[in-house]
Every structure is written in C-alpha cells, then in structure tokens.
Amino acid sequence: MTAHVNPQEKAAFIQEEIRAFVRNSPLNRMPDADDDFIFDEPLVQFADGNDSIFNDYKKIIDPSHLTPREALAAAYEKSPGDLPAQLSVVSWILPITGKTRESNRPQKRVPSRLWVYTRWYGEKLNEALRAHVVEVITERGYLATAPMLQPYFKRMDNYAGPLSNWSERHIAYAAGLGTFSLSDGFITERGIAHRCGSVVTDMPLPISPRTAQTPYSNCLFYVNNECRECIPRCPAGAITEQGHDKIRCRDYQHDEIGYIRQRYGVEVAGCGLCQTGVRCEFKNPAKKLKV
Numbered sequence: 001m002t003a004h005v006n007p008q009e010k011a012a013f014i015q016e017e018i019r020a021f022v023r024n025s026p027l028n029r030m031p032d033a034d035d036d037f038i039f040d041e042p043l044v045q046f047a048d049g050n051d052s053i054f055n056d057y058k059k060i061i062d063p064s065h066l067t068p069r070e071a072l073a074a075a076y077e078k079s080p081g082d083l084p085a086q087l088s089v090v091s092w093i094l095p096i097t098g099k100t101r102e103s104n105r106p107q108k109r110v111p112s113r114l115w116v117y118t119r120w121y122g123e124k125l126n127e128a129l130r131a132h133v134v135e136v137i138t139e140r141g142y143l144a145t146a147p148m149l150q151p152y153f154k155r156m157d158n159y160a161g162p163l164s165n166w167s168e169r170h171i172a173y174a175a176g177l178g179t180f181s182l183s184d185g186f187i188t189e190r191g192i193a194h195r196c197g198s199v200v201t202d203m204p205l206p207i208s209p210r211t212a213q214t215p216y217s218n219c220l221f222y223v224n225n226e227c228r229e230c231i232p233r234c235p236a237g238a239i240t241e242q243g244h245d246k247i248r249c250r251d252y253q254h255d256e257i258g259y260i261r262q263r264y265g266v267e268v269a270g271c272g273l274c275q276t277g278v279r280c281e282f283k284n285p286a287k288k289l290k291v
C-alpha cells in the first residue's frame with residue numbers, strides 16, 4: 001500500500017485484514033472435537049490518537065494510563081514529541097458466539113466450559129490478532145504498537161480494585177464502539193458478551209464518530225431506570241444499583257471458583273455470568289430508545 005492511498009481505503013484494508021484473520025486463524029477455534037468458532041465477525045473502528053479524551057483518562061482511570069502518543073513513543077523508545085503529528089488507534093470488538101453465550105446462560109455459579117475456553121484460548125487469538133495488525137501496518141512503512149503486548153503494559157490496584165495502564169474498553173469507547181454499563185461491561189451494537197483489543201499507529205485513518213450521549217447511554221438502567229437483570233446474575237453479589245464492586249468480582253473469580261481452572265486445564269477462567277442471560281447480551285438494548 002502506497003502513501004497516496006486515502007485514509008478510507010486504508011481503513012477498509014485494516015478492517016478486512018482483521019475480519020479475515022479472525023475468519024481464518026486456527027486460533028479462533030474451540031479446542032475440542034466440534035471445531036467451533038470462538039468469536040463471530042469483529043467490529044472495527046478508529047479513534048483519533050490525539051483525542052483529548054485520552055488525557056481525561058488520566059483522571060478517570062489513573063495518571064499512569066497511557067495516551068496513544070505515550071504508548072507508541074515508549075514502544076519505539078522515542079520521546080512523544082518526536083512522533084508524527086497525526087496518530088490513529090484501531091479498536092476492535094470480538095463478539096462471543098451464540099453457542100458459547102447459550103452455554104453460559106443457565107450457569108448460576110461457575111462459567112460454562114465454552115466461556116472458560118473463550119477467556120483462555122480466545123485471548124490467545126486476540127494476542128495473535130494484535131501482533132498481526134502491528135505486522136501488516138509496519139510492513140507498509142508506518143509505526144505501530146499493541147500496548148497490551150508491550151513490556152510496559154501493567155495491571156495494578158487502587159482503592160476501587162484492579163485496573164491497568166491501557167484499558168481496551170476505554171479505547172473502544174473513544175473509537176465510538178459502545179458504552180459502559182451498570183455491570184461495568186462494555187455494551188456495543190453486538191452486545192456486552194465480547195472481548196476487545198487495539199493498536200496505535202501513525203497510519204492516517206478516518207475517525208469514527210462517537211455518537212453516545214454519555215459513557216452509559218447503552219445501558220437501560222442509566223437510560224430509563226429499567227432492567228437491572230445483571231444484578232441477580234452475579235453469584236458474588238458484586239453488582240448493585242451503585243455499580244460493580246471490582247474487588248468482590250476479582251476475589252470471586254480468583255479464589256471462590258478458582259478450582260475450575262484445574263477442571264478445564266487453563267490458567268485463567270473468568271466468569272462473565274453478568275454478560276449472559278441479560279438483555280444486553282447480544283445487542284444494544286437502548287438503541288430503539290434513542291431520540
């Protein structure tokens with residue numbers, strides 16, 4: 001791809017690369033006889049790497065949360081001011097398949113085998129996808145990095161519980177892919193049951209509009225004080241009308257039901273009961289309510 005190709009064509013190219021990778025990668029298959037897909041076709045959008053929302057995240061999340069400029073500069077051991085003026089962020093959503101969502105719906109205490117596999121093997125696919133997107137962009141002469149794959153990526157804790165210095169959902173919010181919710185999950189047009197990822201680059205890409213009125217516009221609880229279906233879904237009592245208690249959620253997954261890691265032979269198993277059997281599971285339930 002040459003420099004004269006316009007940003008729209010570059011965007012179409014990146015979107016198709018991501019879709020094709022997810023369609024064709026053997027990593028997007030459940031590790032059992034059925035050979036089912038782990039994820040459906042991804043949603044892909046783009047944020048402006050200089051969007052002021054990334055500076056806001058230093059207050060909303062943590063001062064250590066990186067801006068795209070800081071993330072790209074650190075990957076290339078440059079100072080942020082030495083990077084090109086224009087930066088873009090590619091953000092994608094990997095919707096979890098109907099079969100896996102259905103298998104998790106009747107669960108009351110622990111996630112289904114397919115959900116556990118999605119957390120463990122699906123994230124391997126997501127990691128490979130991040131590396132693939134970096135590769136196809138750098139092959140074309142641009143800078144690119146996937147912050148979650150960098151040695152500087154870190155998870156930490158504050159008074160509210162676990163967080164990180166590169167929150168994939170906040171990146172997806174910046175790229176207009178959806179909003180947060182009462183359960184804390186990120187509700188997209190394909191719902192809340194998904195995993196997500198991102199890459200920062202200096203490739204010029206068209207900015208996707210952020211149409212949500214607030215960071216919670218896709219959740220019925222905040223739109224019209226309805227729903228609350230995620231509250232009784234949580235076996236840890238981590239979701240209330242006050243929101244999501246991350247410490248309770250983490251402790252439930254790590255300690256109380258930690259034994260299922262052994263059952264399914266994985267290092268991380270997840271939970272996600274609050275993302276299935278709820279009306280935001282596979283769609284944006286507030287869409288029709290928007291004026």
Ligand code: B12
Nearest residue numbers: 162163164167168180183184185186195196215270271272
């Ligand atoms: C640490 C972590 C956890 C922690 C804390 C989760 C959390 N809420 O941050 C624990 C262990 C509890 C956890 C649990 C789970 N996790 Co987790 N986790 C992460 C990780 C590694 C970092 C998250 C992070 O940095 N958070 C930053 C903090 C500050 O976010 P926050 O507290 O939610 O932010 C709130 C405020 O910012 C607030 N807010 C206030 N004012 C404003 C203003 C604006 C403008 C905005 C935008 C927001 C905002 O909105 C947010 C929501 O309330 C990410 C991977 C990554 N690098 O992103 C995965 C990730 C968030 N987890 C994921 C998943 C799937 C799960 C589980 C379902 C487990 C599973 N796989 O089965 C559960 C779901 C819990 C829940 N109810 O949401 C997905 C989320 C996808 C989705 N559908 O939403 C991620 C993105 C992994 C991935 N690559 O896809 N996880």
Ligand code: SF4
Nearest residue numbers: 181219227228230280
């Ligand atoms: S189940 Fe209802 S209240 Fe809970 S996050 Fe989804 S839309 Fe919001």
Ligand code: SF4
Nearest residue numbers: 234249271272273274
């Ligand atoms: S992931 Fe499980 S423990 Fe955490 S809030 Fe959702 S249902 Fe509760």
